[in-house]
Ligand code: SF4
């Protein structure tokens with residue numbers, strides 16, 4: 001296993017971290033504890049020492065499960081990362097109550113890496129207002145947490161504001177070869193590197209989309225290395241960045257864990273030639289977008305309540321990755337019915353301001369039909 005030192009800490013973390021949010025589950029949706037325990041045991045035995053959970057993962061069951069399994073091992077031989085759910089915190093009493101519960105669920109008296117979960121502009125402002133960073137500093141002084149960081153989902157300028165507001169021990173961002181300009185993106189990576197803040201990475205495979213790519217892209221990757229899994233390219237790309245210290249993978253099957261272990265046990269950064277190939281294939285993927293929406297939001301608000309960029313982002317990702325299962329899931333769960341394209345009343349005001357000159361009305365109508373039919377075709381094939 002490859003290990004990397006996290007900034008100014010004394011921690012050498014395994015480059016592959018175990019994301020504890022997608023354990024295998026039973027038909028009833030509970031954690032399949034027999035299978036998941038085998039995976040955690042194998043991960044530990046192969047040198048993974050960074051386990052990342054959160055108060056809300058698996059509907060609140062992940063912490064308890066991780067705590068139970070890991071308590072078999074010497075506490076100082078692994079690191080637990082856990083997160084304070086900022087959206088549930090309205091006072092320091094809330095923060096204290098949840099933190100105490102987390103220690104109890106994890107069967108431990110300290111948490112190694114503690115994160116403010118999923119910060120964006122609004123939640124950060126709220127945390128500052130109720131003095132949560134100071135509360136966490138105090139936990140650190142008491143030895144109840146060792147290192148303080150945050151996980152992030154918002155625009156770059158918010159990332160810059162949060163990252164430069166204080167001295168963080170580490171932070172966690174979403175980054176992969178298709179999201180270099182999304183959220184913190186590569187600009188955020190470079191800022192963290194300049195400030196000496198080590199990075200933990202989530203969604204290195206974009207929620208699984210980079211593990212299953214369209215046929216033409218897959219064929220090129222197979223040609224470059226017939227023995228490498230498709231996922232391995234994304235995992236090697238992210239691991240090739242020196243300020244990436246831990247790559248979290250939310251593993252839900254033993255084969256996935258074994259494949260990830262084989263990549264990170266004898267880690268080989270991408271060669272210059274491979275980097276060039278990935279850049280070329282990312283461009284080829286981007287060219288499969290259905291339209292050129294950049295997500296700038298100039299077209300909002302829409303008087304009919306349509307979330308135009310969100311509709312386009314789901315449709316464009318479907319165009320790029322051609323993954324019916326993920327597209328159907330997003331269309332059902334990631335956008336409220338009231339915000340869908342079908343609510344457009346064709347007033348035309350969005351088209352007047354769109355800098356990309358997109359035929360928004362026409363595209364909305366197309367995407368509603370196309371994504372509805374993806375959902376229907378999956379329903380029919382599962383009968
Ligand atoms: S044309 Fe449709 S999507 Fe655009 S602003 Fe009007 S109602 Fe909203």
Ligand code: SF4
Pocket residue numbers: 292293294295296297298299300308309312353354355356357358360
């Ligand atoms: S203004 Fe155009 S490019 Fe910007 S989010 Fe709206 S549709 Fe997309």
